[in-house]
Amino acid sequence: MxxxxxxxxxxxxxxxxxxxxxxxxxxxxxxxxxxxxxxxxxxxxxxxxxxxxxxxxxxxxxxxxxxxxxxxxxxDIPSFFKLLPIKISAIAKKTGINPSLMRQYATGKANASEERAKQIEKAIHELGEDLLSVSL
Known part of the structure; x- marks a missing residue:
């Protein structure tokens, strides 16, 4: 931020x-x-x-x-997953969240608590840092 x-x-x-x-x-x-x-x-x-x-x-x-x-x-979580073609299961694995539940968050069928949203945000930022460290 x-x-x-x-x-x-x-x-x-x-x-x-x-x-x-x-x-x-x-x-x-x-x-x-x-x-x-x-x-x-x-x-x-x-x-x-x-x-x-x-x-x-x-x-x-x-x-x-x-x-x-x-x-x-x-x-919000559904808008993020609509915006970027990131594999939902990869974020679920990184956060330790059940993939089915993560898909519900991603589609807006379930709402994540503030704590859970921060957990997802942290995993997304870590993934971004991982991607930034790659050279091709």
């Missing part, structure tokens, strides 16, 4: 559209795209417009928001 970043909650809709909305700034900013990359570009444009309007209105919180360091994108 980045400190002092604009938090963006991302969802992938059934039609494949990606939606993002900020969570920790006054008023909020939302955008969408046909891909995650397009969502990020559209959100950056919307955020730039948001800052310009806030500057014109001389909002008292503007400097605090301008000082934020980039965006941090947050997904």
């Amino acid at each position: 980045m400190k002092n970043a604009v938090e963006v909650y991302v969802e992938k809709a059934e039609d494949g559209t990606y939606w993002g909305s900020t969570q920790n700034i006054p008023g909020g900013v939302s955008a969408y795209g046909q891909s995650l990359e397009e969502l990020k570009l559209n959100l950056l444009k919307a955020f730039t417009d948001y800052l310009e309007v806030s500057e014109d209105l001389e909002e008292d919180w503007l400097e605090e928001v301008k000082a934020m360091d980039g965006f941090e994108y947050n997904l």
